[in-house]
Amino acid sequence: MHPLAPHIETRGLRKAFGDQPPVLDGLDLVVEPGRIIALLGASGCGKSTLLRLIAGTLPLSGGAILFNGEAQAERPETAFIFQDPVLLPWLDTLHNISLPLRLRGMAAHERREIATERACRVGLGEALGRYPDELSGGMRMRASLARALTFSPGLMLLDEPFGALDAITRNRLNEELLALHARERWTTFFVTHSVTEAVFLADRVVILGGSPARVVDVVEIAFAQARSASLRTQIAYQQAVAETTARLYAVLPA
Amino acid sequence: MKSLGQSRLFPPLLVGLLLVAAWYALRHFLALEAFRLPVPHEILAAIWKERQTLAGGVRVTFLASLGGFFAATFFGLALSLILTASRTLRRGFLPFVVLMQVIPIIATAAIVVTWLDAGFPAIITIAFFIGFFPVVANTLAGLRAVPAEQLELFRLYKATPLQELFLLRLPTAWPYFLTGAQIAATLAVIGSVTGEIFAGSSANAGLGFLIISYRASFETAAVFAATALCALLAMVFWGAVRLVPTRFPAR
Numbered sequence: 001m002h003p004l005a006p007h008i009e010t011r012g013l014r015k016a017f018g019d020q021p022p023v024l025d026g027l028d029l030v031v032e033p034g035r036i037i038a039l040l041g042a043s044g045c046g047k048s049t050l051l052r053l054i055a056g057t058l059p060l061s062g063g064a065i066l067f068n069g070e071a072q073a074e075r076p077e078t079a080f081i082f083q084d085p086v087l088l089p090w091l092d093t094l095h096n097i098s099l100p101l102r103l104r105g106m107a108a109h110e111r112r113e114i115a116t117e118r119a120c121r122v123g124l125g126e127a128l129g130r131y132p133d134e135l136s137g138g139m140r141m142r143a144s145l146a147r148a149l150t151f152s153p154g155l156m157l158l159d160e161p162f163g164a165l166d167a168i169t170r171n172r173l174n175e176e177l178l179a180l181h182a183r184e185r186w187t188t189f190f191v192t193h194s195v196t197e198a199v200f201l202a203d204r205v206v207i208l209g210g211s212p213a214r215v216v217d218v219v220e221i222a223f224a225q226a227r228s229a230s231l232r233t234q235i236a237y238q239q240a241v242a243e244t245t246a247r248l249y250a251v252l253p254a
Numbered sequence: 255m256k257s258l259g260q261s262r263l264f265p266p267l268l269v270g271l272l273l274v275a276a277w278y279a280l281r282h283f284l285a286l287e288a289f290r291l292p293v294p295h296e297i298l299a300a301i302w303k304e305r306q307t308l309a310g311g312v313r314v315t316f317l318a319s320l321g322g323f324f325a326a327t328f329f330g331l332a333l334s335l336i337l338t339a340s341r342t343l344r345r346g347f348l349p350f351v352v353l354m355q356v357i358p359i360i361a362t363a364a365i366v367v368t369w370l371d372a373g374f375p376a377i378i379t380i381a382f383f384i385g386f387f388p389v390v391a392n393t394l395a396g397l398r399a400v401p402a403e404q405l406e407l408f409r410l411y412k413a414t415p416l417q418e419l420f421l422l423r424l425p426t427a428w429p430y431f432l433t434g435a436q437i438a439a440t441l442a443v444i445g446s447v448t449g450e451i452f453a454g455s456s457a458n459a460g461l462g463f464l465i466i467s468y469r470a471s472f473e474t475a476a477v478f479a480a481t482a483l484c485a486l487l488a489m490v491f492w493g494a495v496r497l498v499p500t501r502f503p504a505r
Binding site for chain 2: 055057078080082083084086088089090091095099100102103104131
């Protein structure tokens with residue numbers, strides 16, 4: 001378990017942009033440390049907004065987010081993975097990965113050391129000197145992942161990160177993400193549109209719905225053994241996908 | 255084998271030859287005097303005959319253009335960075351940046367000469383004025399062109415405003431700035447030649463000054479020669495700026 005992986009609770013979470021009707025209202029959620037939560041729901045239902053509220057990049061309109069039971073707690077070290085890799089095109093892989101360290105003023109040789117280790121962890125050890133336009137889509141997303149790991153975060157927020165990749169690369173990155181998670185066990189929120197991805201990754205699938213959005217259903221996903229690529233071919237996995245799909249469709253607007 | 259029509263070199267070569275032929279034909283069939291329309295071989299002869307004077311002119315105009323270009327890019331970049339830091343400043347200044355671009359350079363030149371008197375400083379100032387505003391307009395657009403997610407990334411990692419400016423906005427703006435600098439490079443030559451026509455002197459004769467003095471003595475072939483060298487100089491300037499890599503040199 002990551003020593004700083006937080007317990008997270010949202011109470012009556014509310015978010016409205018300007019004078020618009022609220023996007024989220026009365027959203028309650030409890031997540032134990034080190035768990036992976038998949039957030040499913042219709043497009044535009046507020047999943048990404050929820051992620052940004054937890055990240056602290058958007059201010060709350062009401063309610064509270066409790067970290068380890070405290071409303072005023074210092075925010076845990078948080079990483080955010082976007083839909084796009086969001087790499088800076090003028091920096092090579094090494095310098096893209098070490099960017100967060102540079103922003104906090106770490107010395108150059110320390111940055112290099114940490115960024116090289118993170119790059120190797122995601123399999124980019126050979127691509128340190130290459131620029132984003134010289135990497136494949138999967139490699140760019142790995143670089144984005146490595147950058148998110150620079151500070152050894154306790155909280156990992158992923159906003160539909162693999163949506164633009166082909167199915168094979170996407171499956172492989174799901175497996176790699178689980179392997180990385182097994183090592184540090186960050187508390188994780190994973191926004192996705194894919195039920196198969198949600199069921200493969202998550203301990204719990206949270207379905208958001210309604211307007212304003214609330215938690216409308218929660219599916220616990222428990223598998224007997226540690227998850228690996230072979231899980232995809234098993235009946236238990238297929239059944240969990242079928243059940244989650246049914247419960248998602250039951251709450252989607254017609 | 256590629257046909258001649260598909261070749262990159264052949265079509266412009268053919269058009270060039272046709273133009274030169276039309277040029278000679280015009281002179282011949284309209285029975286024009288040499289001082290009205292000198293033909294290419296007369297212009298080449300004038301370049302040779304006046305080579306020392308013209309070489310001096312190229313040197314003077316080159317230096318004035320270079321000075322104006324560097325001043326325009328340096329101060330243009332500096333003003334853009336300042337205007338990016340404050341929305342109020344930007345809103346206040348931007349209309350005037352646009353306004354300054356539509357003032358004819360000839361009018362600017364007349365005013366600058368009134369202030370600075372004729373001479374090299376006035377000429378550099380005119381070259382600076384003409385290149386400055388395109389640099390500001392382009393660079394400002396680039397500094398504002400940062401994708402929202404990159405800004406969010408910087409805010410997530412609590413980057414300071416200065417880090418955001420120099421590690422994110424400036425590298426994003428770099429190719430825009432270079433586009434502005436390319437425009438400034440050719441405009442600086444136009445500016446310095448304009449300046450020399452207004453404020454040049456025989457002691458320090460640039461191409462612009464040579465053009466009006468050759469014209470005064472009806473040496474039209476030499477006027478054409480100096481004009482051609484102005485164009486060549488502007489192309490060399492533009493080409494040199496094109497060589498700068500568009501990827502921001504960051505470490």
